Amino acid sequence: MxxxxxxxxxxxxxxxxxxxxxxxxxxxxxxxxxxxxxxxxxxxxxxxxxxxxxxxxxxxxxxxxxxxxxxxxxxxxxxxxxxxxxxxxxxxxxxxxxxxxxxxxxxxxxxxxxxxxSGEWIGAMALTEPGSGSDASSLTTRATLKGDKYILNGTKMFITNGPICEVAVVIARTDPEKKGASGCTAFIVDRSMPGWYAGQKLDKMGMRASPTSELVFENCEVPVENVLGPVGMGMKGVAFSGVNWERTILAAPFLGGIEYNLEQCIKYAKEREQFGRPIASFQAIQHKLAEMAACIEAAKLLVYRQAWMIDHNLPCIKETSLSKFFLAKLVGFIADEAVQIHGGYGLMKEYPVERFFRDWKLASIGGGTSEVNKNIAAQLLLK
Ligand SMILES: Cc1cc2nc3c(=O)[nH]c(=O)nc-3n(C[C@H](O)[C@H](O)[C@H](O)COP(=O)(O)OP(=O)(O)OC[C@H]3O[C@@H](n4cnc5c(N)ncnc54)[C@H](O)[C@@H]3O)c2cc1C
Missing domain, CATH: 1.10.540.10 (Acyl-CoA dehydrogenase/oxidase, N-terminal domain)
Structure with a gap:
């Protein structure tokens, strides 16, 4: 590499x-x-x-x-x-x-x-439902073929960009006889198609600049030419194929976020004085900074490697699963230490470390929870 x-x-x-x-x-x-x-x-x-x-x-x-x-x-x-x-x-x-x-x-x-x-149209992907999160393949949104249109009915949950999207890739069940990942198909749905709307914007703990909502489909008419990929391959094809990309590109802002946090901590530790000297002179604070820097380097290597594997068309499901939950641990550790170094001020809104402390949590939940990624990695180790 x-x-x-x-x-x-x-x-x-x-x-x-x-x-x-x-x-x-x-x-x-x-x-x-x-x-x-x-x-x-x-x-x-x-x-x-x-x-x-x-x-x-x-x-x-x-x-x-x-x-x-x-x-x-x-x-x-x-x-x-x-x-x-x-x-x-x-x-x-x-x-x-x-x-x-x-x-x-x-x-x-x-x-x-x-x-x-060009950003004129904002996109979303709607897979998760109120009753199917980690077990995404148990989704119940139905798409029924009627003439030259599919009629979509169901509700999607926690959809990033739901309230602002013009286009959404939606996964729905086209064959109710088939259970699990089989029998699901992907569709491109846009605002010209009647019968879908975003529910109320959800009020989140973190990532608050990113609008999240339900997407509700009530007899939504989608032309057959808007089927994305082969019929029946919505999960096994479209959704699963994008997982490595999702776990790589969505991890990248967190890499930058932890670098930013360290930058803020170094600045604060040099400025803040207690017992007549900057807190940066205390070995306990120095060790925290050193540990944070080591975690950042480890996190970067994990994500760079999987990105490099994707660019070289190498299979990397084990690497992205291991990295997904381990990165979340590293990011969470840094978010916690950053607030700790700021003491009471770290809990105050005027310090960006407070916001990151709320934002980072999505790293262990969105795009597959840490537990689910450990399951995948363990299955690959034990096979
Ligand atoms: C801010 C935000 C943005 C999101 N954006 C999108 C989006 O754009 N599109 C989209 O489709 N989805 C999106 N999601 C949904 C996200 O992918 C799911 O939240 C995630 O997959 C977990 O599903 P869940 O929340 O239903 O939790 P659940 O699956 O109910 O999990 C609850 C707990 O049980 C654990 N658990 C579940 N199954 C197992 C198991 N087999 N073994 C061990 N532990 C298990 C989980 O790890 C977790 O700790 C978003 C979520 C959030 C919060």
């Missing part, structure tokens, strides 16, 4: 970090407090070409690949301190746009991807 960054990687990293420091970071606290997505900023990101990092050039993207996109999203997390916006951004690029690029027909790609690359 080559640790040298290409010219292209260095350029996109520098550009996104500068943007994040100048444009995202100043808004982060207010967006968190108001639980608001920065739509104006998003439009700017679209103009700068940031919304289609994984898409091919012919659809308006920059085709950065996994390593390039990890470096870009890490830079966003490092500079912007706004994990919520990064979550919406990464979800739009990976579980919505990339799934359409991977599984779509040329007609579907031409219709949807240029508008998604």
């Amino acid at each position: 080559d640790f040298n960054k290409s010219e292209e990687h260095l350029a996109i990293e520098a550009s996104i970090e500068k943007f994040a420091r100048n444009e995202m970071a100043p808004l982060a606290r207010e967006l968190d407090e108001k639980s608001e997505f920065p739509m104006e900023l998003w439009r700017k990101m679209g103009q700068l070409g940031y919304c289609g990092l994984l898409l091919e050039e012919k659809y308006g993207g920059s085709n950065l690949g996994a390593v390039g996109s990890v470096l870009a999203m890490q830079a966003a997390g490092r500079g912007g301190a706004d994990q919520g916006t990064c979550l919406s951004w990464a979800s739009h690029m990976v579980i919505a746009s990339l799934n359409i690029q991977t599984w779509g027909t040329e007609e579907q790609k031409e219709k949807y991807l240029p508008k998604m690359a």
Whole structure:
């Protein structure tokens, strides 16, 4: 594995970090407090070409690949301190746009991807339901073929970008006779199709700039040409194929977030004085900083390696499962130590470590919980 960054990687990293420091970071606290997505900023990101990092050039993207996109999203997390916006951004690029690029027909790609690359249309992916989370394959949303349309009925839960999306990749059951992952199909649903709406925006502990909601389908009419991938392959094809990408690109803003936290702690430890000297002079604080730095290096290696494997078309389900739960541990440890170093001030909203302490928790839940990822890794170890 080559640790040298290409010219292209260095350029996109520098550009996104500068943007994040100048444009995202100043808004982060207010967006968190108001639980608001920065739509104006998003439009700017679209103009700068940031919304289609994984898409091919012919659809308006920059085709950065996994390593390039990890470096870009890490830079966003490092500079912007706004994990919520990064979550919406990464979800739009990976579980919505990339799934359409991977599984779509040329007609579907031409219709949807240029508008998604430019940020004009925001994407979502709707798999989880109120009764099916970790056991996603037990989903009950039904899609029934009637003439040249599928009629969708059911409710999706916890959908990132639900309230703001124009397009959603939706997984529904087309064959009720088949249980589990079989008999499910993916659809591209857009706002021109009647019969679907977002439920109320959910009020979350963290990631508050990223809007989350239910998506409700009531006799929603989806033309047959909007089936994504083969009928019956919604879970086994579309949903499962994107898992490695999801666990890689969505991890990247957390990498930047932990770097940002360490930066904040070093600054604070040098400024804050107790017992007549900066707290940075206490060995207990120095050890915390050293441990945080070691965890950051370990986290980076885990995510870079799986990104490199994806770019080299190597199977990496074991690597991404191991990394998913271990990264969550590292990120949680750093979030905790960052607040500890800030003492009482660490609990105050004016310090970004407080926000990260709430945001990081999604790392152990979203896109497959830590327990489920341990199950997958253990099955592979024991087979
Ligand atoms: C902010 C946010 C954004 C999200 N965005 C999206 C999105 O865009 N699209 C989408 O489709 N979904 C999304 N999700 C859903 C997310 O993927 C699920 O929350 C996650 O898969 C867990 O499902 P659950 O919440 O129903 O928990 P459950 O599956 O009910 O799990 C509850 C607990 O039981 C444990 N558990 C469950 N099964 C096992 C088992 N077999 N062995 C051991 N332990 C087990 C879990 O690890 C967990 O600790 C989002 C969730 C959140 C919170």
